[in-house]
Amino acid sequence: MSNHRRRPTMSNPRVQRTRARVLAVARDLLPELGPAGLTYAVLAERADVTRQTLYRHWPTRANLLSDLLLEGPDVGYPEPGDDVRTVATEWLVSLRAGLGDRRTRAAVHAVIAQTDHDPDSAQALTRIVENRHAAFNTLLEPSGRQITADEYSLLTSPVLFRLLVEGYEVTDHFIEAVVTQWLGRPD
Template sequence: MPATSSPRRRPHSGSRRDEAARLAVLHAADDLLAEHGFGALTIEAIARRAGVAKQTIYRWWPSKVEILLDTLIEDSEKRFPVPVEKPTAESIRGYLHGFARFLSHDPAGKVLLALIAEAQHDPGTAKSFHERYLGPRRAQERDMLAQAIEAGEVSPELAPDATMDALVGPIVYRALTGTSIPPGLIDTLIEVLLTPRSKHP
């Protein structure tokens, strides 16, 4: 861990979906994952919790992974959008703090962690995860850094992708291992990785 366009959504087949039912499915998948974990999550359980037919879900999504990806994309955009309008060092700091809160306290953060774990041993999940979520968000993050660099707000010594990996990697690692994410960790990462060298003591 996101060109400035919104993350690409996979086209869905079938009849036009009812928005209330669509949201019910996304919320049900989110809640059930938090309650029971990825392995126990089934289309049948999602259908029961959402109050929709299983066949309806299969018309809209081919798998539970695609349902979870829709949930993750929408919740990420709402909870910690990538700063794209004249980003500053402080807005990047806020973005990372928002990301840490998302992983630590938001049910949708568990979706992200579950998909990271599942992608390690399932190539199909890894492909969809990269194409639909990681790739588009990383493109937004690159643009954020490029704008901040151009404005003289930050001066990273690493390339953009390596900079973002170094910033988000420790946050994701601590979340995956169930360790708290102290605010001071993020502040230190910002100071070391993004502060222009002339501003270091």
């Protein structure tokens, strides 16, 4: 028998259930404890798993924090398409729905609040933004268009600001206006 650590097999239903349970517990704890307080010891105890199990799934806290936010509530995911306006609109609607979950929104706030002081939170936030940018570009592939990180920020920032900073509702009309401005031309 080898001494190297084995990574969990994601196709195993038991592994998937454990992972989902741990992420659900972490999502509940993060708003209460903050990223620094969400230790593997606390999470293992509350999720009724061993710390070894946590390290197998998430070798670093940055991995845990980013997966926690990337695997948020199931709110529907946009389909790839050749119409950039439609893809961008559906992307922002999906973003609005994901952050409509109070626990996810609180987790995002907690991670953002710690980025200046906690390297794991800063790394997690960077990973999340890069992942979402790449995912959006994947949806745009049928259109033949790919966007830069700056363009992605210009598209998503108004919605994120309204939801996370102002605390205002993001209406369909607001999303339509953001996409129109982002495209630089009305259709």
